[in-house]
Amino acid sequence: MEKTETGILYVVATPLGNLEDITLRALRVLKEVSLIAAEDTRHTKKLLAHYGIPTPLTSCFEHNEEAKAAGFVRSLIAGESIAVVSDAGTPGISDPGYRIIKAAIDAGIRVVAIPGPSAVVAALCVSGLPLDRFTYLGFAPSTATARRRFLLGLAGREDTFVLYESARRIKETLKDIIEILGNVDTVMGREMTKLHEEVARGPASQLLERLSQSEPRGEITLVLRTHAAVKPVVSAPDELERLMKAGFSFRDAVGAIALELDMPRREVYRAALQVKERLEAGGRGVVK
CATH class of the missing domain: 3.40.1010.10 (Tetrapyrrole methylase, N-terminal domain)
Structure with a gap:
């Protein structure tokens, strides 16, 4: 020493x-x-x-x-x-x-x-995806709204992302990935270096289908390859409604969606007014 x-x-x-x-x-x-x-x-x-x-x-x-x-x-x-x-x-x-x-x-x-x-490096090196640069994201947010906002921030970027997810949330996370980022190339590493190690590769939809046949266990490392040409496939009204129902203020929801979807604020504002009217008409009270 x-x-x-x-x-x-x-x-x-x-x-x-x-x-x-x-x-x-x-x-x-x-x-x-x-x-x-x-x-x-x-x-x-x-x-x-x-x-x-x-x-x-x-x-x-x-x-x-x-x-x-x-x-x-x-x-x-x-x-x-x-x-x-x-x-x-x-x-x-x-x-x-x-x-x-x-x-x-x-x-x-x-x-x-x-x-x-390192589980991050272990999953990356067997992914078969470009690793000239990559971004480590830690654990995906545990709530649906936070997770969707988190994924919206990745849209439109050409990069390889690596993150951790729990077995009980992996299916919902893959569904959100498909909806927001598209059917991106995905690698799922489970129980890396352990007796029941499993590495699955393919489009996100293929991995989701695979998980529907058996319940996953253990901590999961996900590697995603996104592309600059891919824009979020969620619509502004849908995402606005989701955020407002989750408790976001009218102003904050408009600002978040304009930023994440790279849309003019006035265009998002018009869509938000329609969502606001629909929510208030549905008995949710005044959306501020």
Whole structure:
């Protein structure tokens, strides 16, 4: 272990599911640090036991990470080195770790990456889609309205997008993708590197049909290829009505749709007036 006046914070990538997917450097660091800050100590104990690593563990997850960051920084300043790990993959990428890393940087502590597994990279590299550039989107929003607005922001862009989705929402997300982005080329990676790993490729409609035949399980990584020529296939009135029913004000709904659909505001305003009248006539009260 490199000796310094202060300790080093190591950001260590760990296996997604297959315990063989860990680097020799990661194993050495996990053995030599004073402490391992783990998202779930029960999960990380299995990895450490498999490789005979006796290093002490402490929990560090979403709801206690901020509170624990100051204590970690004090230990680092005192000369102890710490490794931060998540349950699977690389800490900080849609996983805990960001707050500790930021606190260490702010305190002048050296932060070192120990690279390795990432579900994002695993899905991208077997996608067969162009990867000269790509955009990582994290987890798709959990509510229908937020998810549709999120997807509207991708329309008209030529890019490869990668995101996470849960098994229970994947069907609805694929339906929204088809409606808003069109029948785009899609890759669905499920349980990457694990025993039941599955990678499905094809138009979004084909993957949706495949899912109708069996209930998916596990965390899913989606890779989409959109094109600049593709504009949102939803209509302004339909999307306006959806937003207003979801509680958006008249003004905010008009602004959001004009921006997302790249339409003149006055044109969206006219459509919004018709939607407003229809909603008020239907007994929804005055739409403000």
